[in-house]
Amino acid sequence: MKFTWFHLMPYRFLPEDFKDKYRSVWVDIPRNLYDPKVGHRLYNDYLDQLEFADRMGYDGLGVNEHHQNAYGMMPSPNIMAATLARRTRNANLVVLGNSIALYNPPVRVAEEFAMLDVISGGRLVAGFPVGTSMDTNFCYGEVPATLREKYYEAHDLIIKSWTEEEMFAWNGKYTKLRYVNLWPRPIQKPHPPIWIPGGGSVETYDFCADHDYQYSFLSYFGYIAGQKVADGYWEVMAKKGKEDNPYAMGFAQCVAVSETDEQAEKDYAPHMDYFYNRCLHVYNGFADAPGYRTVKTIKAGLLGQVGKDAALRREGLTWGDLVEQGYVIAGSPKTVRERLREALKSLRCGHLMLLMQLGSMPPELVRKSTDLFAREVMPYLRDLWTGYEDRWSPKRLPESEIAVPAPVQFELEIKTNGHARKGAESASEARGAAK
Amino acid sequence: MKTVQSVANGRFSVEMEVVGSGEPLLFLHGAGGLTGIDPFLEELGRDFKVYAPHLPGYGESTGGEHIDDILDAVLFYHQLMDELKIDSAHWVGHSMGGMLAAEAAAVDNSRVKKLVLVSAAGFWLDENPIPDFFAAQLDELAPMLFHDPNSPIAKAFTAIPDDFKALEMMYVERVKRLAMASKFLWPIPDRGLKKRAYRIQAPTLLLWGESDRLVPPVYAGEFKRHIRNSREQLLKAAGHMPMYEQQEAFCSAVRGFLKG
Numbered sequence: 001m002k003f004t005w006f007h008l009m010p011y012r013f014l015p016e017d018f019k020d021k022y023r024s025v026w027v028d029i030p031r032n033l034y035d036p037k038v039g040h041r042l043y044n045d046y047l048d049q050l051e052f053a054d055r056m057g058y059d060g061l062g063v064n065e066h067h068q069n070a071y072g073m074m075p076s077p078n079i080m081a082a083t084l085a086r087r088t089r090n091a092n093l094v095v096l097g098n099s100i101a102l103y104n105p106p107v108r109v110a111e112e113f114a115m116l117d118v119i120s121g122g123r124l125v126a127g128f129p130v131g132t133s134m135d136t137n138f139c140y141g142e143v144p145a146t147l148r149e150k151y152y153e154a155h156d157l158i159i160k161s162w163t164e165e166e167m168f169a170w171n172g173k174y175t176k177l178r179y180v181n182l183w184p185r186p187i188q189k190p191h192p193p194i195w196i197p198g199g200g201s202v203e204t205y206d207f208c209a210d211h212d213y214q215y216s217f218l219s220y221f222g223y224i225a226g227q228k229v230a231d232g233y234w235e236v237m238a239k240k241g242k243e244d245n246p247y248a249m250g251f252a253q254c255v256a257v258s259e260t261d262e263q264a265e266k267d268y269a270p271h272m273d274y275f276y277n278r279c280l281h282v283y284n285g286f287a288d289a290p291g292y293r294t295v296k297t298i299k300a301g302l303l304g305q306v307g308k309d310a311a312l313r314r315e316g317l318t319w320g321d322l323v324e325q326g327y328v329i330a331g332s333p334k335t336v337r338e339r340l341r342e343a344l345k346s347l348r349c350g351h352l353m354l355l356m357q358l359g360s361m362p363p364e365l366v367r368k369s370t371d372l373f374a375r376e377v378m379p380y381l382r383d384l385w386t387g388y389e390d391r392w393s394p395k396r397l398p399e400s401e402i403a404v405p406a407p408v409q410f411e412l413e414i415k416t417n418g419h420a421r422k423g424a425e426s427a428s429e430a431r432g433a434a435k
Numbered sequence: 436m437k438t439v440q441s442v443a444n445g446r447f448s449v450e451m452e453v454v455g456s457g458e459p460l461l462f463l464h465g466a467g468g469l470t471g472i473d474p475f476l477e478e479l480g481r482d483f484k485v486y487a488p489h490l491p492g493y494g495e496s497t498g499g500e501h502i503d504d505i506l507d508a509v510l511f512y513h514q515l516m517d518e519l520k521i522d523s524a525h526w527v528g529h530s531m532g533g534m535l536a537a538e539a540a541a542v543d544n545s546r547v548k549k550l551v552l553v554s555a556a557g558f559w560l561d562e563n564p565i566p567d568f569f570a571a572q573l574d575e576l577a578p579m580l581f582h583d584p585n586s587p588i589a590k591a592f593t594a595i596p597d598d599f600k601a602l603e604m605m606y607v608e609r610v611k612r613l614a615m616a617s618k619f620l621w622p623i624p625d626r627g628l629k630k631r632a633y634r635i636q637a638p639t640l641l642l643w644g645e646s647d648r649l650v651p652p653v654y655a656g657e658f659k660r661h662i663r664n665s666r667e668q669l670l671k672a673a674g675h676m677p678m679y680e681q682q683e684a685f686c687s688a689v690r691g692f693l694k695g
Contacts, residue, residue: 289617290609295607
């Protein structure tokens with residue numbers, strides 16, 4: 001069983017009345033709600049959290065791409081992965097991913113992923129999402145009806161640019177290039193493992209099954225609601241005669257660990273509320289541009305992650321409901337161990353994406369939950385799926401060939417000269433100072 | 436009368452309303468499509484032979500995968516005319532249909548006798564941005580489309596069906612239609628008509644509802660600036676859907692212009 005510590009990087013300080021006053025956290029959220037000084041602290045806090053997860057033995061560090069979005073402040077996850085490549089040693093860099101239809105030309109993604117793979121010594125997982133409708137259609141202006149076709153073409157071009165030995169010309173419908181000649185090229189051969197993050201489009205099942213890619217269901221609704229999607233995926237895999245290897249399935253789950261179940265509620269309930277009621281407050285008109293989802297998916301009755309339906313399903317849910325219905329797996333280490341084992345078995349999931357910084361959760365709580373999980377939950381779940389080969393994790397260079405970054409000079413200077421780091425120590429303080 | 440016609444050796448199958456007799460009149464619907472209850476077609480049919488094809492993606496028409504851009508759409512209409520053996524016709528285009536009719540005229544003037552552009556898309560003015568029709572919810576549509584959002588016709592247009600099956604069908608239909616429309620209109624309804632409109636020679640009527648809030652009448656002025664032989668006419672108490680909201684005034688304006 002493998003564990004990826006996944007960050008969304010939300011803005012933690014949206015106003016109390018956000019939901020009543022503004023129609024959407026995404027696309028047209030007012031710019032004046034963002035304070036770059038607070039953003040400075042948040043990015044640094046969040047990167048600290050990912051680096052801590054690396055030290056605590058998580059298998060992967062997850063980042064993803066969103067645009068004009070207050071719950072996901074990573075328009076470019078590659079920038080985050082680049083800094084993590086230098087500041088971490090062990091964990092895989094799970095970039096889930098780059099919305100490849102948005103890059104012109106898409107070889108840009110092949111190049112940047114190759115750079116990350118080379119800098120990190122072969123620790124990269126390459127994620128290729130179609131991207132949400134908010135990101136691709138509304139923020140980046142892609143025509144909904146042709147987005148998927150453009151995505152598939154971008155995929156074919158990127159794979160060819162990684163695997164073809166000779167320079168080639170590409171005469172696509174969306175991209176035309178006379179000279180495709182990737183330089184640098186990834187360390188991992190034939191290319192980094194590919195994970196496809198999905199939100200429940202039926203086409204993605206087929207795409208993963210046909211290419212032997214890992215399917216990662218990024219849900220905010222938890223494992224009980226996610227079962228339908230997992231079943232759909234495994235059904236397609238079976239129909240196509242593919243191995244039912246649990247490592248071919250990734251699943252994102254909100255997880256929060258505390259000393260006891262009661263303490264978990266005290267610690268995390270307000271931050272979950274922030275997550276569901278502010279972070280996921282998306283205007284219904286942006287949830288699903290016409291043509292973004294295919295008629296096939298709509299008819300399959302798969303509900304979207306955001307928008308009116310999603311909000312209605314969450315309306316009025318208490319902490320007890322959220323836990324009960326599996327939105328969040330929270331409680332003492334024992335409770336979390338038991339619930340997670342049940343969840344992972346029923347989903348047949350070998351790669352768990354842990355959402356552990358939730359909504360407005362401050363650094364000290366994130367650290368506690370991350371620490372408790374690593375010491376008191378993870379080791380007890382490692383035995384799951386031991387009989388299966390994980391063909392979807394990176395194959396890095398041997399330890400002897402891995403370059404070691406020089407120590408960070410300014411940290412040494414601060415220590416020797418004895419002066420403490422100037423400025424706010426936390427994002428909350430930075431926010432106070434900015435007022 | 437509803438017909439279904441195979442076009443370009445089955446590349447397209449086109450559902451089409453064919454009404455009346457007289458000189459041929461090609462009606463190009465807007466992004467919302469025909470509604471199935473379109474009495475203005477009958478009314479125009481008294482003086483013209485009206486052909487109202489459903490663009491692929493609309494109604495039962497198929498072949499949308501062969502239409503990606505303006506030129507594909509223009510050639511689709513020209514091919515349809517070829518197969519209907521119509522050399523030249525009056526073109527009446529509403530909204531997105533107006534955009535396509537103007538583009539078709541710019542490509543080949545010989546296919547167009549007279550041109551009527553109704554609340555037409557195709558231009559973008561920074562100082563008068565067109566609202567995001569694609570992101571609009573049902574309850575936001577009526578004020579966008581109608582002079583009187585509380586009129587029975589406006590209510591009928593934006594009614595939410597009670598039963599689930601009908602709602603799902605309406606949703607799927609909307610997706611099919613707007614997916615095609617997005618090829619010309621997303622995210623900004625300007626595909627370069629401003630470079631080509633100078634070619635249009637046909638006498639052109641720019642017919643607008645005076646309270647069109649989707650494509651405001653200032654856009655009629657923009658068309659006038661680009662099309663040499665054109666004139667504006669505003670319809671009172673009409674929004675973006677004048678043929679439904681003010682059918683009589685609409686038909687009489689069209690008839691008057693085409694017969695005049």
